[in-house]
Amino acid sequence: MFHYDFRPRGVCSRAIHVDLTNDGATIEGVSFEGGCNGNLKAIGRLVKGQPVDQVASTLEGNTCGPRPTSCADQLSRALREAQSAARG
Template sequence: MHTYIPKGVCSRQIDVELDGDTIQSVQFTGGCDGNLKAIAKLVQGQKVDDIVAMMEGHTCGRRSTSCADQMAQALREAQAQQ
C-alpha cells in the first residue's frame, strides 16, 4: 500500500494499492465522500497508464488541480516505487 498526501484539494490522504501496472484499490480520506468512493470503484482493475491519461490535469473549480488529478499523481508515485 502506498500513501500519498495530496496538495491543493479537500482530500487529506490517498492510499493506493497496485499489482504491477493494475490498480487493485484506491481509498481517499476526506474530500467529497460519494464522488471519491465512485471514482475508487471505477478505477479498480484498470491500468495505471489508462487512468492517469484520463484524470491527469483535471481541475476543481478555480483550483489548478483536483482529487482526480492528485490520484493520478499518487498512482504515478506508487508505480515508481514498485
C-alpha cells in the first residue's frame, strides 16, 4: 500500500489522506480532515476499490457554491499526485 497526504486549497477540508495500491492504480482508502464530515465520509466509501483514473476524471472540475473548486475536485488532484508519486 502507498500512502499520500495532500493539503487542499480553496476548500474547507484541511487535509486529504490517500491510500493506493503499490502500483498507484487503485484506491484503497481516502479520508478527509475538516470539511463536511458526512459527505466526505461518503466519498471515501464510494471511491474505495475504484480505479484512480476513473475517479479522478469523474470528480475533476466539480465546484462548491461560488468557489472554483470543491473537496471532490481537490480529491481528484490528490489522487493524480499520489498516483504519480507511487509510480515514481
